[in-house]
Amino acid sequence: MKVIFFTGKGGVGKSTGSALxxxxxxxxxxxxxxxxxDPAHNLHDIFxxxxxxxxxxxxxxLSVMETNLDLWVKKYxxxxxxxxxxxxxxxxxxxxxxxxxxxxxSPGLEEYAVLLALQDTIDKYSDRDYVIFxxxxxxxxxxxxxxxxxxLLWLKELVKFRQMILNKKDIVTKIKDxxxxxxxxxxxxxxxxxxxxxxxxxxxxxxxDSKNTKIVVVMxxxxxxxxxxxxxxxxxxxxxxxxxxxxxxxxxxxEGICKxxxxxxxxxxxxxxxxxxxxxxxxxxxxGIDLPFDLKRLED
Numbered sequence: 001m002k003v004i005f006f007t008g009k010g011g012v013g014k015s016t017g018s019a020l021x022x023x024x025x026x027x028x029x030x031x032x033x034x035x036x037x038d039p040a041h042n043l044h045d046i047f048x049x050x051x052x053x054x055x056x057x058x059x060x061x062l063s064v065m066e067t068n069l070d071l072w073v074k075k076y077x078x079x080x081x082x083x084x085x086x087x088x089x090x091x092x093x094x095x096x097x098x099x100x101x102x103x104x105x106s107p108g109l110e111e112y113a114v115l116l117a118l119q120d121t122i123d124k125y126s127d128r129d130y131v132i133f134x135x136x137x138x139x140x141x142x143x144x145x146x147x148x149x150x151x152l153l154w155l156k157e158l159v160k161f162r163q164m165i166l167n168k169k170d171i172v173t174k175i176k177d178x179x180x181x182x183x184x185x186x187x188x189x190x191x192x193x194x195x196x197x198x199x200x201x202x203x204x205x206x207x208x209d210s211k212n213t214k215i216v217v218v219m220x221x222x223x224x225x226x227x228x229x230x231x232x233x234x235x236x237x238x239x240x241x242x243x244x245x246x247x248x249x250x251x252x253x254x255e256g257i258c259k260x261x262x263x264x265x266x267x268x269x270x271x272x273x274x275x276x277x278x279x280x281x282x283x284x285x286x287x288g289i290d291l292p293f294d295l296k297r298l299e300d
Contacts (some may be wrong), residue, residue, distance in 0.1 A: 010137035015042035026062035
């Protein structure tokens with residue numbers, strides 16, 4: 001299975017690009033799932049049909065869905081509260097349960113919701129040849145792509161800190177009861193942290209797998225879009241992720257922008273989509289557009 005992210009500045013044509021690639025890949029005989037994880041969904045307009053969190057078959061080989069991130073935020077909060085109650089069973093005595101409602105104000109909830117939805121999609125539909133994500137605008141996308149590696153750094157330090165606490169508790173236990181070695185073995189907090197490390201390591205490996213995970217940046221031929229695309233390149237390099245393809249959407253023939261891209265994005269294939277005077281809506285419209293790109297390059 002190959003995972004493709006269509007990312008870029010808001011309004012540049014990510015949804016259209018992801019829909020077109022997904023459609024053409026399916027027509028070429030592949031099994032494709034296209035999922036919008038952008039809170040402002042557009043795929044239902046492009047495919048001219050109602051979509052929700054359950055994949056809908058559009059044509060043979062192509063299923064499309066739009067993830068409800070609000071539901072994933074609620075799921076994350078419910079799962080977190082449940083874990084707190086199970087791990088910290090003494091919370092009832094201290095009335096800590098009254099403070100669980102403050103979790104919904106925690107920063108980064110939306111990013112974790114996107115990550116959970118993404119992980120769920122990849123795990124559930126691993127039988128597909130391609131899973132394609134139409135992503136939110138740049139800021140949120142970069143945050144959730146960075147979350148696994150950033151979380152790993154934090155969790156590994158947290159393991160050291162937790163082990164230090166348990167070692168001290170173990171010393172106290174030995175002094176009191178003459179026994180040692182049980183605290184770390186039975187500690188539910190440490191086990192949960194180690195479980196999270198496995199999850200985030202798997203996601204990190206997925207994101208930096210340049211053969212099976214592709215980042216497609218969509219941009220328009222203007223300075224703001226170019227500037228944001230450069231920022232994406234820099235941030236992804238910091239995460240050991242590469243950009244093999246750039247879609248230059250709404251191209252009007254200015255070759256100067258192409259030369260700039262060749263200099264700034266060395267080793268990246270620039271795919272030009274000419275500006276259209278019509279909206280790309282419906283299967284007939286998608287069928288009538290030719291890709292200026294050999295789909296076999298996605299296998300490289």
